[in-house]
Amino acid sequence: MFNIKKRFEKKTLRNIINQRINGINGINRINRINEINRINGINRINEINRINGINRINNYFNNTKYKTHIVIYDTYPNINNAEKEVIIRFKHTCEKLQIGFLTITNDNIINNEHPLKNINIINIPKNYIDCIISLHFESPKSTQHYTLMALWNPLNFHKDTDLNNVCSVDGYISCYSKSVDDFFISKCNKPVIGYINHTLSEPILDLSININKCFYIGLNWEKLNTLTPERTKILNILKKLEVYNLISIYGPKKIGDIELWKGYRSYIGEIPFDGTSVIYEIKKCGICLVFSSDSHINAGISSNRLFEGLAAGVPLICDKNPFILKWFEDNVFYIDTTQSNCAEQIINHIKYIRENPSVVLKKMENCRKIFTDNFLLDKQLSLLLLNITNKSDSLPVLES
Numbered sequence: 080m081f082n083i084k085k086r087f088e089k090k091t092l093r094n095i096i097n098q099r100i101n102g103i104n105g106i107n108r109i110n111r112i113n114e115i116n117r118i119n120g121i122n123r124i125n126e127i128n129r130i131n132g133i134n135r136i137n138n139y140f141n142n143t144k145y146k147t148h149i150v151i152y153d154t155y156p157n158i159n160n161a162e163k164e165v166i167i168r169f170k171h172t173c174e175k176l177q178i179g180f181l182t183i184t185n186d187n188i189i190n191n192e193h194p195l196k197n198i199n200i201i202n203i204p205k206n207y208i209d210c211i212i213s214l215h216f217e218s219p220k221s222t223q224h225y226t227l228m229a230l231w232n233p234l235n236f237h238k239d240t241d242l243n244n245v246c247s248v249d250g251y252i253s254c255y256s257k258s259v260d261d262f263f264i265s266k267c268n269k270p271v272i273g274y275i276n277h278t279l280s281e282p283i284l285d286l287s288i289n290i291n292k293c294f295y296i297g298l299n300w301e302k303l304n305t306l307t308p309e310r311t312k313i314l315n316i317l318k319k320l321e322v323y324n325l326i327s328i329y330g331p332k333k334i335g336d337i338e339l340w341k342g343y344r345s346y347i348g349e350i351p352f353d354g355t356s357v358i359y360e361i362k363k364c365g366i367c368l369v370f371s372s373d374s375h376i377n378a379g380i381s382s383n384r385l386f387e388g389l390a391a392g393v394p395l396i397c398d399k400n401p402f403i404l405k406w407f408e409d410n411v412f413y414i415d416t417t418q419s420n421c422a423e424q425i426i427n428h429i430k431y432i433r434e435n436p437s438v439v440l441k442k443m444e445n446c447r448k449i450f451t452d453n454f455l456l457d458k459q460l461s462l463l464l465l466n467i468t469n470k471s472d473s474l475p476v477l478e479s
Contacts, residue, residue, distance in 0.1 A: 132198050132199070132202055133202060135194065135195060135198060136195065136198060136202060136203055136207075139194050139195055140203075140207050143179060144177070145177060145178060145179035147178045147179065147209050147464060148178065148179035148180070148181065148207060148208050148209055149169075149173065149178060149179070149180060149181075149208075149209055149210050149211070149212060149460075149464075150180075150181045150182065150183055150200065150208055150210070150211040150212070150224070151166050151169055151180075151181075151182050151183075151211075151212050151213075151214065152182070152183060152184075152185065152211070152212070152213045152214065152215070152218035153166060153182040153183065153184055153190055153191075154185065154213075154214065154215040154217050154218045155215075156184055156190055159352045161277070161382070161383055162214050162215060163352050164352050164354060164357075164383065165214060165277060165383070166182060166214070167352065167353060167354035168278075168279040168280065168354045168456060169212075169456070169460075170191075170354075171279075171280060171281065171354055171355075172279075172280040172456045172457050172460055173460075175280055175281070175457055176457055176460065176461065178460075178464075180193075181193055181195065181200070183200050183211075185217075185218055185221065186221075187199050187200050187201050187221055187222055188200075200222055200224070201222050201223065203224075205223055205224050205225070208224045208225075209225070209464060209467060209468075210224075210225055210226070210227060210463075210464070210467055211224045211225065211226040211227070212226075212227050212228075212229065212252065213226065213227070213228040213229065213248060214229050214231065215229075215231075215232075216228065216232065216237060216241045216244050216245050217241075217244065218244075219243070219244035219245075219247040219248070220247040220248045220249070225249050225467065226247075226248045226249050227248055227249060227250050227251060227252050227272055227273075227463075228245060228248040228251055228252065229251075229252040229254070229275060230245075230251050230252065230253055230254065230256065230259045230260060230263060231254050231277065231380065232259075232380075233256075233259065233372075233374035233375055233377065233378035233380060234258065234259055234262055234378065235374055236374065242266060242267075245263055245266075245267060246263075246266065246267035246269070248269065249269065250269050250270050250271065250272040250470075251263060251264070251269060251270070251271045251272065252271070252272065252273055252274065252275050252463065253271045253273070253274050254274065254275065254276045254277070254380055254381075255274060255276070255379070255402060256378045256379045256380045256402075257379070258377075258378055258379070259378055259380070272463065272466050272467060272470065273459070273462055273463030273466045273467075274459060274462070274463075275456070275459045275460065275463060276381070276386060276454055276459065277381070277382055277383040277385075277386060278383075278386040278454050278455065278456045278459065279354065279358075279386060279387070279390055279455075279456050280455055280456040280457040281355075281390075282355055282358055282359075282390065283390050283392070283451070283455075284358065284359075284362050284390065284391050284392045285392055286392040286440065286443045286444065286447060287362075287365075287392055287393070288365070288393075288394065288432065288436045288439055288440060288443075289365050290365040290366055290394075290429060290432060290433060291327075291363060291364055291365045292324075292325060292326055292327040292345075292364045292365065292366070293320060293325055293326050293327070293364060293366045293367075293368050293396065293425065293429075294327055294329070294360065294361045294364035294365075294366065294367045294368060294388075294393075295317060295326060295327070295328050295329070295368050295370075296328070296329040296330050296350065296357065296384070297313075297328075297330050298330055298331065298334075298339060299314070299330075299339040299340050299343070300314070301314055302337050302338070302339050302340075302341070303334065303337065303339070309372060309373050309416075312416060312421065313370055315421075315422070316421045316422045316425070317343075317345070319422035319423075320345075320422055320425065320426075321343065321344065321345045323426065324345075325425075325426065325429065326345045327345055327347050327360075327363075327364050328340060328343055328345045328346045328347060329346075329347050329348065329349065329350050329357075329360060330346075330349065330350075331349055332346075332348065332349055347360075357387055358387055358390050358391045359391075361387055361388055361391035361393060362391045362392065362393060364393070365393055365394075366393055366394050366395075366396060366429065366432070367384065367387070367388030367391060367393050367394075367395050367396070368384075368396050368397075368425075369381075369382075369384045369385045369388055369395055369396065369397040369398070369400075369403070369411075370384075370397075370398055370416075371398050371400045375400065376398065376399070376400050376401070379400065379401040379402045379405075380400075380402060381400055381402040381403055385397070385402075385403060386450070386454060389446055389447065389450040389454070390450075392443065392447065393443075394411075394412065394432050394439055394442070394443060395407075395411040395412065395446070396411070396412045396413075396414060396425055396428050397411050397412070397413055397414070398413070398414060398416045399413050399414075399415065399416070406449060406453070407445075407446055407449060409442070410442040410443070410445040410446045410449070411442070411446065412428040412431075412432070414428070
């Protein structure tokens with residue numbers, strides 16, 4: 080009787096164990112089936128999206144009025160900065176030239192308001208895109224399309240690890256910095272295809288001498304605890320000009336909880352990043368201050384501000400950046416930033432401009448001709464696209 084009971088208990092235990100195993104196996108099978116269904120569902124969705132994307136691509140390019148398309152990497156899509164302003168100016172220029180315009184993120188997704196928004200540009204055939212342009216070395220070539228990178232940054236802005244990004248592209252867009260061009264051509268063995276500066280196509284306002292204030296836009300690095308000797312020098316200039324009521328300061332009001340220009344009565348406010356508003360604000364002020372970092376001076380690279388001031392049609396007071404010295408000679412007013420009396424130099428220039436309007440107007444006319452002959456974005460972009468159309472392995476390096 081005892082043995083029968085023992086065998087019954089063992090059988091019952093085995094049954095329980097087997098039921099649990101079968102239950103676990105059943106759950107695992109169900110989970111596996113669910114996972115397979117999930118993956119299949121995702122694959123079906125991806126395939127539907129891919130087919131829809133291809134249909135959208137074909138529909139757009141079969142019906143678009145544009146024969147030429149360019150793409151710009153939007154390196155910092157969530158930040159308003161100089162690159163954002165330049166991208167907007169490219170957009171305006173493409174509208175003027177009847178060129179199709181797209182922007183992509185670094186993961187190749189079209190992100191501007193466009194019929195192809197959210198499409199991965201890798202799905203667009205090469206022959207539909209004339210050129211992809213990277214404005215910053217943090218956006219390397221990432222598609223099969225012909226890609227150029229603008230060499231717009233001084234060499235010391237690049238880390239050693241950035242070289243691969245710069246070498247990844249098919250060629251370069253120069254801003255006339257021989258030292259930067261020569262370095263990357265020697266390292267990467269890629270050609271310069273054309274020239275584009277940090278410039279614009281419009282608006283181009285009438286020349287006038289109507290001095291109200293000096294225009295300055297930027298950050299107050301003192302509040303951000305990021306002062307350097309050159310930044311300290313600029314802030315000292317602004318403080319001295321403020322005493323004489325000769326400066327209007329623009330730029331971000333706050334970063335985080337920090338009020339950047341608190342305590343400056345000359346601070347006006349922020350300017351919209353729309354590609355045009357800054358030109359009209361410069362015009363209101365009447366004089367544009369064009370300051371470069373030491374790195375930009377050493378590289379001979381000029382920033383947006385020079386071309387914005389030229390477009391506004393006002394007198395320019397500049398540091399001795401080699402690019403400005405070479406192209407604009409004595410048609411702008413220079414200050415020697417190695418001296419401690421920069422504010423006094425600016426005040427003296429303002430006095431001269433007020434007392435000699437006819438002489439100054441002639442200088443401004445010379446500046447305007449140099450600008451419109453050489454540096455309008457629509458002209459520079461048109462020449463670049465012509466060079467791309469005519470590109471070959473034996474394309475000569477353009478004269479700098």
